[in-house]
Amino acid sequence: xxxxxxxxxxxxxxxxxxxxxxxxxxxxxxxxxxxxxxxxxxxxxxxxxxxxxxxxxxxxxxxxxxxxxxxxxxxxxxxxxxxxxxxxxxxxxxxxxxxxxxxxxxxxxxxxxxxxxxxxxxx
Amino acid sequence: xxxxxxxxxxxxxxxxxxxxxxxxxxxxxxxxxxxxxxxxxxxxxxxxxxxxxxxxxxxxxxxxxxxxxxxxxxxxxxxxxxxxxxxxxxxxxxxxxxxxxxxxxxx
Numbered sequence: 001x002x003x004x005x006x007x008x009x010x011x012x013x014x015x016x017x018x019x020x021x022x023x024x025x026x027x028x029x030x031x032x033x034x035x036x037x038x039x040x041x042x043x044x045x046x047x048x049x050x051x052x053x054x055x056x057x058x059x060x061x062x063x064x065x066x067x068x069x070x071x072x073x074x075x076x077x078x079x080x081x082x083x084x085x086x087x088x089x090x091x092x093x094x095x096x097x098x099x100x101x102x103x104x105x106x107x108x109x110x111x112x113x114x115x116x117x118x119x120x121x122x123x
Numbered sequence: 124x125x126x127x128x129x130x131x132x133x134x135x136x137x138x139x140x141x142x143x144x145x146x147x148x149x150x151x152x153x154x155x156x157x158x159x160x161x162x163x164x165x166x167x168x169x170x171x172x173x174x175x176x177x178x179x180x181x182x183x184x185x186x187x188x189x190x191x192x193x194x195x196x197x198x199x200x201x202x203x204x205x206x207x208x209x210x211x212x213x214x215x216x217x218x219x220x221x222x223x224x225x226x227x228x229x230x
Contacts, residue, residue: 047167047210049219062218096166103173108214109157111178113166 022097035100129222146211
């Protein structure tokens with residue numbers, strides 16, 4: 001059974017870089033059938049797609065975050081990672097990693113999620 | 124960006140009720156629409172993809188319909204475990220966007 005687990009610091013100082021890793025177990029991140037994604041949710045608010053990556057390294061980013069976001073993949077470790085630079089209090093959120101599957105090869109959906117990790121931006 | 128608007132924002136219902144949640148896109152998204160259920164402190168769970176395709180393992184009381192700009196999620200007979208927040212999400216074009224959520228509460 002595929003499982004995803006987020007890891008990284010729970011507290012980041014303003015202006016610094018938030019770094020999280022998602023470890024995939026029970027399946028290969030190098031499968032040609034899937035993308036992998038990061039999504040966040042500020043406390044008590046809705047969901048925001050951050051970006052997605054293919055095992056080859058191909059990425060898609062949310063334009064609202066693109067200048068600050070880097071998503072990378074390490075197939076040897078079956079992991080993908082998120083870096084968000086120059087963080088502010090507005091970046092405080094639960095960060096989820098998830099698998100992206102496709103209906104009919106083109107209609108994306110997020111079908112397997114990690115449990116999420118709360119990252120607080122505060123000095 | 125494509126804006127997704129759900130209605131209502133909150134809803135009170137009783138066990139056994141039939142409930143419908145609506146999601147409207149700011150432009151046509153064909154059937155590139157997914158529904159998720161989220162319980163407090165938990166990750167969202169995929170219920171329906173491509174507007175009407177029930178995810179494996181999801182009870183058949185959940186159904187989705189719609190195309191273009193207007194979509195609905197229907198729960199045919201509410202069960203106690205269905206009280207949660209529901210989100211729609213479009214995958215027609217990036218950035219992928221979510222509705223603001225509909226909180227389903229016990230009456």
